[in-house]
Amino acid sequence: MSRINYIYHFNEWKNEFSFYQEVKVRFSETDMFGHLNNTVPFVYFEQARIAFFKEKGFMQEWVQKEHETMPVVADLQCDFMAQVYFDELLKIYVKVNEIGNSSVDLHYLGTREDGSPCFTGRGAMVQVSRKTGKSVPWTDEMKNKLMSS
Amino acid sequence: MSRINYIYHFNEWKNEFSFYQEVKVRFSETDMFGHLNNTVPFVYFEQARIAFFKEKGFMQEWVQKEHETMPVVADLQCDFMAQVYFDELLKIYVKVNEIGNSSVDLHYLGTREDGSPCFTGRGAMVQVSRKTGKSVPWTDEMKNKLMSS
Amino acid sequence: MSRINYIYHFNEWKNEFSFYQEVKVRFSETDMFGHLNNTVPFVYFEQARIAFFKEKGFMQEWVQKEHETMPVVADLQCDFMAQVYFDELLKIYVKVNEIGNSSVDLHYLGTREDGSPCFTGRGAMVQVSRKTGKSVPWTDEMKNKLMSS
Amino acid sequence: MSRINYIYHFNEWKNEFSFYQEVKVRFSETDMFGHLNNTVPFVYFEQARIAFFKEKGFMQEWVQKEHETMPVVADLQCDFMAQVYFDELLKIYVKVNEIGNSSVDLHYLGTREDGSPCFTGRGAMVQVSRKTGKSVPWTDEMKNKLMSS
Numbered sequence: 001m002s003r004i005n006y007i008y009h010f011n012e013w014k015n016e017f018s019f020y021q022e023v024k025v026r027f028s029e030t031d032m033f034g035h036l037n038n039t040v041p042f043v044y045f046e047q048a049r050i051a052f053f054k055e056k057g058f059m060q061e062w063v064q065k066e067h068e069t070m071p072v073v074a075d076l077q078c079d080f081m082a083q084v085y086f087d088e089l090l091k092i093y094v095k096v097n098e099i100g101n102s103s104v105d106l107h108y109l110g111t112r113e114d115g116s117p118c119f120t121g122r123g124a125m126v127q128v129s130r131k132t133g134k135s136v137p138w139t140d141e142m143k144n145k146l147m148s149s
Numbered sequence: 150m151s152r153i154n155y156i157y158h159f160n161e162w163k164n165e166f167s168f169y170q171e172v173k174v175r176f177s178e179t180d181m182f183g184h185l186n187n188t189v190p191f192v193y194f195e196q197a198r199i200a201f202f203k204e205k206g207f208m209q210e211w212v213q214k215e216h217e218t219m220p221v222v223a224d225l226q227c228d229f230m231a232q233v234y235f236d237e238l239l240k241i242y243v244k245v246n247e248i249g250n251s252s253v254d255l256h257y258l259g260t261r262e263d264g265s266p267c268f269t270g271r272g273a274m275v276q277v278s279r280k281t282g283k284s285v286p287w288t289d290e291m292k293n294k295l296m297s298s
Numbered sequence: 299m300s301r302i303n304y305i306y307h308f309n310e311w312k313n314e315f316s317f318y319q320e321v322k323v324r325f326s327e328t329d330m331f332g333h334l335n336n337t338v339p340f341v342y343f344e345q346a347r348i349a350f351f352k353e354k355g356f357m358q359e360w361v362q363k364e365h366e367t368m369p370v371v372a373d374l375q376c377d378f379m380a381q382v383y384f385d386e387l388l389k390i391y392v393k394v395n396e397i398g399n400s401s402v403d404l405h406y407l408g409t410r411e412d413g414s415p416c417f418t419g420r421g422a423m424v425q426v427s428r429k430t431g432k433s434v435p436w437t438d439e440m441k442n443k444l445m446s447s
Numbered sequence: 448m449s450r451i452n453y454i455y456h457f458n459e460w461k462n463e464f465s466f467y468q469e470v471k472v473r474f475s476e477t478d479m480f481g482h483l484n485n486t487v488p489f490v491y492f493e494q495a496r497i498a499f500f501k502e503k504g505f506m507q508e509w510v511q512k513e514h515e516t517m518p519v520v521a522d523l524q525c526d527f528m529a530q531v532y533f534d535e536l537l538k539i540y541v542k543v544n545e546i547g548n549s550s551v552d553l554h555y556l557g558t559r560e561d562g563s564p565c566f567t568g569r570g571a572m573v574q575v576s577r578k579t580g581k582s583v584p585w586t587d588e589m590k591n592k593l594m595s596s
Contacts, residue, residue, distance in 0.1 A: 004224075005154075027497050028335045028490050032212070032328035032384055034512070038222040039195060039326050042188040043475050050474050054534075063181070063533060065481070073187040075153075077226035083282070086330055086510060087501075133232070176348050177341050177486050179479035181533055183363070186475045192326050199325050203385075212384060214332070235361060235479055236352075302522075303452075330510070336520040337493060340486040361479070371485040373451075375524030381580070431530070 004079045006097075006107065006122045014117070017093035017109055019055065021048040025088045036084040041119050042076055045108050048092040049125070052106075056145045069127050069136045074103065076123035084110075084118050096146050102127050102135035104146055153228045155246075155256065155271045163266070166242035166258055168204065170197040174237045185233040190268050191225055194257050197241040198274070201255075205294045218276050218285045223252065225272035233259075233267050245295050251276050251284035253295055302377045304395075304405065304420045312415070315391035315407055317353065319346040323386045334382040339417050340374055343406050346390040347423070350404075354443045367425050367434045372401065374421035382408075382416050394444050400425050400433035402444055451526045453544075453554065453569045461564070464540035464556055466502065468495040472535045483531040488566050489523055492555050495539040496572070499553075503592045516574050516583045521550065523570035531557075531565050543593050549574050549582035551593055 007013045023044050031037040053059040053071070061067045084090065091111045098105040108121035127136045138146070156162045172193050180186040202208040202220070210216045233239065242258040257270035276285045287295070305311045321342050329335040351357040351369070359365045382388065391407040406419035425434045436444070454460045470491050478484040500506040500518070508514045531537065540556040555568035574583045585593070 024494075026490065026494050027329055028337050028493055030330035031325055032330065032332045033219060034330045037195075037326045038225060039188060039191040042191055043473065046186075046188060046475055047471075047473050050534075070182060072232075073229055075226065075228040076187060077224065079224040080222055083221075087497075173345075175341065175345050176478055177344055177484045180474055181477035181479065181481045183479045188475050192324065195326055196322075196324050199385075236348075331517060335493075336523060337486060337489040340489055344484075344486060368480060370530075371527055373524065373526040374485060375522065377522040378520055381519075 004120060007120065013107070014109060017095050019052050019095065020091045020093040021051045023047065023090050023092055025084060025086055025090065027086055030086050034085070038080065041078050041110060041121065044090070044092045044110065045076065045078070045121055045123070048094045048108065049106060052094045058142065068129060070130050071125045072128050074124040074126050076121065078119055078121040080119050082116065082118045084112070089113050090118065097122065099138070099143055099146050102137045153269060156269065163258060166244050168201050168244065169240045169242040170200045172196065172239050172241055174233060174235055174239065176235055179235050187229065190227050190259060190270065193239070193241045193259065194225065194227070194270055194272070197243045197257065198255060201243045207291065217278060219279050220274045221277050223273040223275050225270065227268055227270040229268050231265065231267045233261070238262050239267065246271065248287070248292055248295050251286045302418060305418065312407060315393050317350055317393065318389045318391040319349045321345065321388050321390055323382060323384055323388065325384055328384050332383070336378065339376045339408060339419065342388070342390045342408065343374065343376070343419055343421070346392040346406065347404060350392045356440065366427060368428050369423045370426050372422040372424050374419065376417055376419040378417050380414065380416045382410070387411050388416065395420065397436070397441055397444050400435045451567060454567065461556060464542050466499050466542065467538045467540040468498045470494065470537050470539055472531060472533055472537065474533055477533050485527065488525050488557060488568065491537070491539045491557065492523065492525070492568055492570070495541045495555065496553060499541045505589065515576060517577050518572045519575050521571040521573050523568065525566055525568040527566050529563065529565045531559070536560050537565065544569065546585070546590055546593050549584045
């Protein structure tokens with residue numbers, strides 16, 4: 001039941017990533033089982049996602065309190081492939097998998113220093129209005145930026 | 150792309166839950182968008198899951214360093230249905246959806262004080278050997294305990 | 299150098315507490331040394347402090363975005379007296395030690411289920427203007443509420 | 448009551464730091480007041496402290512489960528000098544202030560990109576036996592390493 005249903009050919013899927021952020025596993029992110037606690041990759045995904053949106057020029061506006069729209073996470077998932085330990089230097093890759101009208105499906109890949117994958121993930125973000133909470137379609141300019149890698 | 154693919158009939162699915170843990174949203178769990186940060190429901194899932202395993206009598210052994218086996222999270226997912234705010238009192242429900250040979254698929258539901266759902270989730274756990282890291286089948290006794298609600 | 303310089307007579311100091319919040323140590327709050335990570339008591343302090351301010355009737359206004367003032371932490375400290383482990387049920391006590399013009403010095407005590415202390419702490423909060431960032435004096439009504447236990 | 452009692456001359460004190468770690472403020476580390484949550488500098492202190500001990504050659508042994516000793520935090524404090532916001536790149540400095548028989552008093556300084564201080568801190572660590580929990584004196588070699596900057 002834990003087949004990774006959002007990846008067809010792992011190597012093709014992996015090769016499509018280029019943007020990444022480096023993170024070093026903190027001591028406080030381990031747990032008493034001696035490895036990275038399973039809740040932390042979602043923190044890494046958020047960090048990589050925000051850096052990705054920042055590069056696209058979106059994040060700067062979204063964090064302005066008076067800006068009309070903000071991004072909201074619709075769903076998130078993570079598949080754990082290998083244990084990760086304290087002080088490891090990971091690369092957290094992120095890419096656009098699919099663009100909807102007002103949403104975007106992002107895929108994630110975490111790799112260790114030897115390049116081997118330790119976890120994968122995905123999740124949809126929706127652009128919503130701060131006032132109404134309703135989804136707000138991407139402009140064509142935003143779509144173009146999201147599509148360019 | 151954010152359809153909840155692990156839920157068929159929401160009300161039936163919801164009615165099968167009985168075990169839950171209460172959590173109160175901490176100030177430090179909010180973010181600058183003013184609501185619960187999206188990484189925190191996974192912390193709540195872990196808390197509810199562990200309380201659930203504790204009630205089944207499993208957790209006490211798993212946290213013993215010298216115990217042969219430990220539980221490992223294979224995957225996790227969360228679908229966000231409504232914004233959650235500081236100081237809300239949530240119920241985090243957990244139930245067994247499916248039992249494998251050495252794994253178990255758990256489903257989660259978070260509800261607010263008025264009973265409305267705010268997020269759902271699922272994830273598989275695998276029992277592994279601390280020494281080899283390989284999966285270790287459930288005993289019949291464990292399976293029976295997991296199946297009894 | 300680790301003498302607790304804000305406590306004179308421990309038993310007298312301890313007996314002055316009455317308000318507390320219960321917290322259960324989460325698995326994700328442990329670290330690979332097998333005990334509660336040292337950064338987490340500050341999360342517990344915040345939770346207890348906010349519940350304390352809520353009981354005084356302050357917090358409800360402070361979390362309103364349009365409210366004129368907000369509380370800011372000036373400093374925090376914690377002295378660790380005993381290791382704390384997964385799943386322990388702690389009481390986190392908080393009391394007013396001293397009231398300044400626009401600030402309040404709060405003291406904290408964490409105890410285990412057997413009543414023994416596991417950590418102590420203190421820290422000053424200042425009421426500041428959201429617009430100017432400058433300190434805003436307590437009203438007499440607020441001072442009275444802070445002084446009543 | 449929030450005077451920084453462990454700093455005499457701020458500029459002299461500041462100039463004694465050389466070792467630092469860079470951290471970027473994560474979105475999940477902000478809170479609904481729009482700034483870095485006050486519990487997070489302690490996470491940064493731990494990260495800087497561990498990198499510091501790693502450079503000294505201590506940490507590698509301490510994280511071995513079978514190693515005789517481990518470091519334990521005796522106390523921690525932080526003084527907040529300026530609000531810190533999402534995505535800021537901070538330098539977290541750490542230095543030895545004083546060496547005891549089996550303990551070390553570490554001082555911390557957080558600075559923003561323009562070099563201005565945003566928080567300071569200190570805290571004592573004790574080397575203890577994993578078996579007995581009792582303090583274990585530093586060897587002369589360890590003392591020498593701690594004293595060399």
